[in-house]
Amino acid sequence: DQPAAEAERPAGNMNTDDQSAQSEEPQSRVPGPPGAHFTPAGSHCSSSVSLCAPPPLLCFRSHCSAMNGVPQRGKLLTLDNMNPKVKRVEYAVRGPIVQRAVQIEKELREGVKKPFTEVIKANIGDAHAMGQKPITFLRQVLALCSYPELLKDNQFPEDAKKRAQRILEACGGHSIGAYSASQGIECIRHDVAHFIEKRDGGIPSNPDNIYLSTGASDAIVTILKLLVSGEGRDRTGVMISIPQYPLYSAALAELDAVQISYYLDEDKCWSLDVKELRRALYAARQHCNPRVLCIINPGNPTGQVQSRQCIEDVIRFAKEENLFLMADEVYQDNVYAEGCQFHSFKKVLFEMGPEYSSKVEMASFHSTSKCYMGECGFRGGYMEVINMDPEVKAQLTKLVSVRLCPPVPGQALLDLVVNPPQPDEPSYATFMKERTAVLAALAEKAKLTEQIFNTVPGITCNPVQGAMYTFPRISLPQKAIDKAKEGQVPDMFYCMKLLEEEGICLVPGSGFGQREGTFHFRMTILPPTEKLKLVLKKIKDFHLRFTKEFS
């Protein structure tokens, strides 16, 4: 029989496992007696349902079947015997603070009195959820692809019909319900290659090097999977920025690779210094095998836009140190600050001459979820691999084939993003108007956010040069830090209090990583301008109140 005992323990923050822990849980976790029954107070046999909530917020009806007179025995699959790599995964962007936000929303719907009437979720770059309207042309073509009967309909412009027909002709049985090739629909990969060539001033792009994906996250994890190997001191090390987008640390935990942290320079607008890369790399060589360098440009959560010089330095460093480059460029259209410009890693690589362009191995990632379209729900994306060994590429193709194909509606959407209406086409004017409006509003909100935050004593905020986030630094009084240490990291304590008092959901800086002793939060700049002003004012008032309360 199974000797498992069900552990009785406080149902805590599910993201607080120590990332450096090895495959065993800390000894301090004492399992309960055999047959112990974990019952969060007041939570069972209620018929209520909440989204993505952690144990104390949920009703587990099947769990409650233990009340039917049958004694509940230990489970086969428990926190103690499950995959330890999965336990080490953390993902703050949808962590406990978001779960609490969802619960508060429910309480509001049920009439519970709060100091606010709605929760504003500025935790995630989800443009449509913040009220941004979809781009008409994209959605017209998607409707036509979904229900081709509409091709007979006069209300759709000819260019939308043409695009839909071309996509449908490339689909099995002319249906987006057929599987595509695992690498993505061939004509869409061609369109992506043309888009890249045009973007990069004519530098060639080979459709064979394009892999469509389920959002950029899917492609990023896939490339990391190929690169991870070794045990002990030979374990693959992957360099990621601090602060970082936590997909990276989560994927490394799951793949059991070594995270090598390099710090962005907050005092210099979150810029990247090759000296810091070198420091981090040389230190890491003592205990692992560094093989990969990940860059996010424009930055998430930090919003910086890398200069051409910086990118050149990074490429030179990658070549000298034999590192595979991963360039996360999903915010490539989101550049706002004067004097800033997006330079793709591929373009800079090829401009550095054949000594670089034929040697540096690289993958670059893009997505339909960000930029002006913000179509997160479709999970569209692509990667371009450069200088990848043909045998490894065959393995990559094999690996992606196991999941059959990326969602075809997302592939179709990506096709429209890389092949938008042209000046001589009927949808061009509307398309450009909608696109420009979205990007102009974002630029305005980027400026507004920086300006207002920098008027608040105790908040300092770098310019939001690009992407969709601000990552301001907050001074927390020592008393608040001491108070928080009883149960939470200080910036989580701050953000939770902000959520409870003002109904604003942010993500604590600790979810992205930050220099020891500093505190931040990430906030999207996506709310509509008037709402963003309100959010900024509420945060300002809260910060002043918080500072006073703990002084």
Next chain:
Amino acid sequence: DQPAAEAERPAGNMNTDDQSAQSEEPQSRVPGPPGAHFTPAGSHCSSSVSLCAPPPLLCFRSHCSAMNGVPQRGKLLTLDNMNPKVKRVEYAVRGPIVQRAVQIEKELREGVKKPFTEVIKANIGDAHAMGQKPITFLRQVLALCSYPELLKDNQFPEDAKKRAQRILEACGGHSIGAYSASQGIECIRHDVAHFIEKRDGGIPSNPDNIYLSTGASDAIVTILKLLVSGEGRDRTGVMISIPQYPLYSAALAELDAVQISYYLDEDKCWSLDVKELRRALYAARQHCNPRVLCIINPGNPTGQVQSRQCIEDVIRFAKEENLFLMADEVYQDNVYAEGCQFHSFKKVLFEMGPEYSSKVEMASFHSTSKCYMGECGFRGGYMEVINMDPEVKAQLTKLVSVRLCPPVPGQALLDLVVNPPQPDEPSYATFMKERTAVLAALAEKAKLTEQIFNTVPGITCNPVQGAMYTFPRISLPQKAIDKAKEGQVPDMFYCMKLLEEEGICLVPGSGFGQREGTFHFRMTILPPTEKLKLVLKKIKDFHLRFTKEFS
């Protein structure tokens, strides 16, 4: 500097790595001299493009940049230093035979003369690609969700509009372009739970136990991820049927879990015998820690439908032996044979009484890709977890949150599948007509396939009781086996020859597993009836010719 040497070796079948190999490649693979340049003859610098093709069929333009006068050095990432677990992954359904089929299609387009005019791809369960038309109601609602302007349009029935409005209201910003909750849109999880309750005669289903997914494959791999742990003799063992759907073996290779094979009984219509489960389990306990039992019902690739008694026996076995049950039930509507009926594992589990229903830990999987809808491209699916430890469930929720959410159009589609038009709604008659026609045609083709194959000397075929495939056994002459052994497994040799001579693409039985010394292939029954008859005739003629040639 990087000491890597690029290996020079024949570009072979990329799926032939020995699955039992440990983390190192066999010693017999000798790396080439440093700087050796791997150049598949005649393949580089051509501008042609092919889909998912292995090295010998591709042009690697960036690879060819080595010809620009710059000596090509060893790659950072090579077959020798990449993730060995990924190398061990095999997925025959989209393996080398399909890549050859795609190449032949291209040759036909280019005017190359062949003994046939089209390639018929009966290798994968892709209904729309085989000409099946999408169900009107599903696509109408998807078009409305994609482009809500159409809600003003009188051409759409009211029930389609109502469904679309309900889905949109549940989306952030009323857009399917917003991220959903990671577990899936709440109202859709409710609809799934109602669907399960109705299907299972009222046995309760809790929406908190429903996780929407990116097709069933995604959910299956996610559950396996939770369950895998341990090293050496403690490594998690997972029982899978032979023949199996190769997603399972591929996932186990990638997760470094131990595959425990149990054989289905071909002589008894591919039925499952608990004695065989016990044999396999007890043998495996000598070298690993068996924790999971995977069942596919109706069967893929074998098409059997399990009896209620068999399911009860399996559940009892799982409970006695402390195994987590994974029930792959994606073909639950695809049951054709008289006397056969689909019984869900959950229903049988709950009918066995609280001693079972409160204890056996289980996950059941479903998909929008099969049944009558065949909407593979949308990557919709769900799983229901039963009796899962609440703390493990919180880890599951955390894990799925890293990938943000399943594609929202796929979630919307799933909602329509679990909540189809009702008898009092305007779309009901058309919906039922379309649904019935698809399932009736499949039933007819299932029978036809069995009948015709069994008239061929050297082919024996069990009844296709359900699912979408036949897995007939083929007798191969010894001379053919000897001939094949020079480079291929014999059934791959057979299927490749069939593809070259008749233009029919099947998957060799070796891709699914089969008893030593037996040979099979998997063929879908999806081609339209007239085309299916042609396919069956061509295979018959080929088989007779093949047998004669090698006798």
